[in-house]
Amino acid sequence: MTRIKVSNAPSVRRLPSYLHIIRASRSSGDFYISGTVIAQELNLEPIQVRKDLAITGIVGKPKKGYPVEALIVAIERYLGWDKPTNAVVMGAGNLGSALMGYPEFHQNGLRIVAAFDENPDKIGKTIHGVPVHPVAELERLLPGLEARTAILTVPSDHAQICADRLVKAGINAMWNFTNQKLKLPPEVVAQREDLSSGFAMLSVMAQLRDGRNA
Amino acid sequence: MTRIKVSNAPSVRRLPSYLHIIRASRSSGDFYISGTVIAQELNLEPIQVRKDLAITGIVGKPKKGYPVEALIVAIERYLGWDKPTNAVVMGAGNLGSALMGYPEFHQNGLRIVAAFDENPDKIGKTIHGVPVHPVAELERLLPGLEARTAILTVPSDHAQICADRLVKAGINAMWNFTNQKLKLPPEVVAQREDLSSGFAMLSVMAQLRDGRNA
Incomplete structure (x- = not known):
């Protein structure tokens, strides 16, 4: 494939x-x-x-x-938004928390059912209604969550090791907010989100307005 | 124009x-x-x-x-990334904080020099090295910050009123993370960021893999 x-x-x-x-x-x-x-x-x-x-x-x-x-x-x-998609967030930092609270996702069938983090201050809490579990519990909890989509907001240097573990545990769709290009088996779909893309658009519009790149 | x-x-x-x-x-x-x-x-x-x-x-x-x-x-x-772009973040919530700490922006010349928020718990603090000021101080502080770009992460129902104020204060580029389509003068460039776009891509890839939409 x-x-x-x-x-x-x-x-x-x-x-x-x-x-x-x-x-x-x-x-x-x-x-x-x-x-x-x-x-x-x-x-x-x-x-x-x-x-x-x-x-x-x-x-x-x-x-x-x-x-x-x-x-x-x-x-x-x-x-495919006519059916709900259960997802887990890996990394309950600022970006992960923002995504858990992003209102539009609910309307689009994206249900973030759990987050995983290594920070003891976060584990056991809920963020925007989403429970935060220890990463060590990933393999044990994932089947019960019926989630096959993961949202990666871990630090970039943890991304590949985290992705490998997710794939082994049954994840087949990865929304990657890290800087890291992931090596994944071909049956796992992946979308890398680069927030700099939007800034590139804004910058080019400003250049055009100011008469550069004409 | x-x-x-x-x-x-x-x-x-x-x-x-x-x-x-x-x-x-x-x-x-x-x-x-x-x-x-x-x-x-x-x-x-x-x-x-x-x-x-x-x-x-x-x-x-x-x-x-x-x-x-x-x-x-x-x-x-x-x-236009050969020159630095100073920007302010409006709304120091999870998403705003995530953007303040997004490592790639620095390399791309985007310098977030200040954030503005109405929450007294946040005002006076620094987030990822960025000071958080009261929104009431926007007009007074903006000229000294030499920022003409604003990043909007306020609640969507505050977006237009916030944008109006920013434009009046001299902002001419608006990176809009809210749900709100903004009415802006033509000389103000704007880029709306819809995180659902990336989820749409991921969903369509999953559909293609699973033999739907073929």
């Missing part, structure tokens, strides 16, 4: 923002939403929005737009 | 990962690095890496690859 590649990654990355807007539209009682409205909200071209949404199989109707309810269902299904 | 758009956003988003790898190569004493090596590290196609790096103006040499030092300089200059 070769490592999974997402051919339409930029579109996939935008779907959560669309979903957020379309859900708000549903809350306002709308039955239809136009691609142009979504595009304006996100400062995108309408053609881009239509292309992105087409991957979910839903097509808008001329003049009316997209049926709100069907579009939400289609995006959630496409992303 | 119309709002700035980055036409090659996916390439820009990948540059920090390239930079990370190329810097590591420099630390190992290499003078040249091949695009294929970078591609393998990041699980990308070599042609993609070559296209992305071309935007910085540096072209690889056949057989040898890219000159490491020149490539680092070119990427840093393209991103």
